[in-house]
Amino acid sequence: xxxxxxxxxxxxxxxGDSAVIKCTYSDSASNYFPWYKQELGKRPQLIIDIRSxxxxxxxxxxxxxxxxxxxxxxxxxxxxxxxDSAVYFCAAxxxxxxxxLVFGQGTRLTINP
Amino acid sequence: xxxxxxxxxxxxxxxxQEARLRCSPMKGHSxxxxxxxxxxxxxxxxxxLQKENIIDESGMPKERFSAEFPKEGPSILRxxxxxxxxxxxxxxxxxxxxxxxxxAFFGQGTRLTVV
Numbered sequence: 440x441x442x443x444x445x446x447x448x449x450x451x452x453x454x455g456d457s458a459v460i461k462c463t464y465s466d467s468a469s470n471y472f473p474w475y476k477q478e479l480g481k482r483p484q485l486i487i488d489i490r491s492x493x494x495x496x497x498x499x500x501x502x503x504x505x506x507x508x509x510x511x512x513x514x515x516x517x518x519x520x521x522x523d524s525a526v527y528f529c530a531a532x533x534x535x536x537x538x539x540l541v542f543g544q545g546t547r548l549t550i551n552p
Numbered sequence: 553x554x555x556x557x558x559x560x561x562x563x564x565x566x567x568x569q570e571a572r573l574r575c576s577p578m579k580g581h582s583x584x585x586x587x588x589x590x591x592x593x594x595x596x597x598x599x600x601l602q603k604e605n606i607i608d609e610s611g612m613p614k615e616r617f618s619a620e621f622p623k624e625g626p627s628i629l630r631x632x633x634x635x636x637x638x639x640x641x642x643x644x645x646x647x648x649x650x651x652x653x654x655x656a657f658f659g660q661g662t663r664l665t666v667v
Contacts, residue, residue, distance in 0.1 A: 440610065473655060482643065482658040483595065528595060539608050540585065540645075540656055542595040 441466040443531050445543025453551050458519055460546045462529035463511040471532035472505060472512045473540070478525045486527075487514070516548075524550045554579075556646050557626075558659035565634045565666050573629040573662045577646030583607075584627040585656060586619060589641045601627060634666045 442465040452458045464472075470491035475483035489496045489503045489512065496503050500519075505512040516523055529543040557576040565571050577584050582603050587595040597611040601621035612619065616634075621627040631638055641663050645656040 475658075482660050484658070485655050488655060539597065539600050541597060542587075544594040 441469060441531055441539075441541045443529060443541050443543040445529050445546060447546060448544060449547045449549070451549045451551060452519055454519055454521060456519055458514075458516045458523070458548055458550075460514045460527055460529070460548070461511060462513070462531075462543050463509075464531040464541075465510070466531070467507075467510060469531040472503070473530050473532075474503060474514050475528045475530065475542075476525045477528065477545075483528060519550045521550050521552060524548060556581075556644060556657050556659035558642075558644055558662050560662060561660060563662055563664045565664065567635060567666055568633050571631040571634050571638070571664055571666075573631075573642050573644075573664070574626040575629070575644035575646075575659055576626040577644075578648075578657055581646035581648045581657075583647045584621050585645045585647075586627075586629050587643045587645065589643060589661075591640075595643065598629070631664075634664075636666050639664055639666045 443462055445462045450458055473488035474486050476486045477483040487498050487501050487503050489505050491507055494505055500517045502515040526545045526547050528545050530540045532540055556578055559574050584601045586598040588598055589595050599612045599619045600608040603621055604623050616632045618630045641661045643658050643661045645658045647656045
């Protein structure tokens with residue numbers, strides 16, 4: 440089945456700097472890649488997603504890039520702020536007659552003031 | 553639209569008891585996923601259900617765990633004879649359709665503690 444690998448597991452950056460989180464997936468049939476943010480004790484919430492027909496998508500300080508050939512996608516956060524501190528999960532959708540989201544292991548991002 | 557509703561938010565069970573976790577999907581959503589999250593860990597897929605059907609239960613332990621999503625009412629994740637290792641946060645998510653790429657919305661989770 441699908442396997443999603445996420446790196447790094449922890450990331451610490453200075454406020455105002457950029458943060459990059461990378462994921463790889465194994466199933467070339469996957470064509471939907473969402474990113475979720477989970478603050479401590481709360482539910483995961485979708486922050487941005489990308490579909491396989493585009494290579495990049497941007498929403499204010501957040502951007503996601505997708506390389507289908509290499510089967511990897513990345514989350515970029517620019518001008519980081521303290522409220523960006525959270526755990527971030529990437530996911531890939533498997534198209535095998537069912538819609539199952541498989542998540543990466545998560546990245547704990549800490550923004551240092 | 554009230555969003556995905558899970559209850560209870562917190563559940564304490566003694567070893568050997570049964571735990572029942574409920575998930576009401578968003579209005580108009582007919583697909584439900586259950587995930588388990590251990591402390592400081594990621595979201596592990598357990599089961600994917602459509603109304604009255606289990607689509608994929610490849611992540612569910614073979615024993616003690618079961619899930620259903622009846623025609624009427626919430627989806628239920630049932631854990632029989634709970635053990636300490638079952639202590640975790642259990643999240644459900646719902647989406648509106650299958651065969652299309654659509655985002656999944658998560659509930660607040662049920663935090664199960666086995667004592």
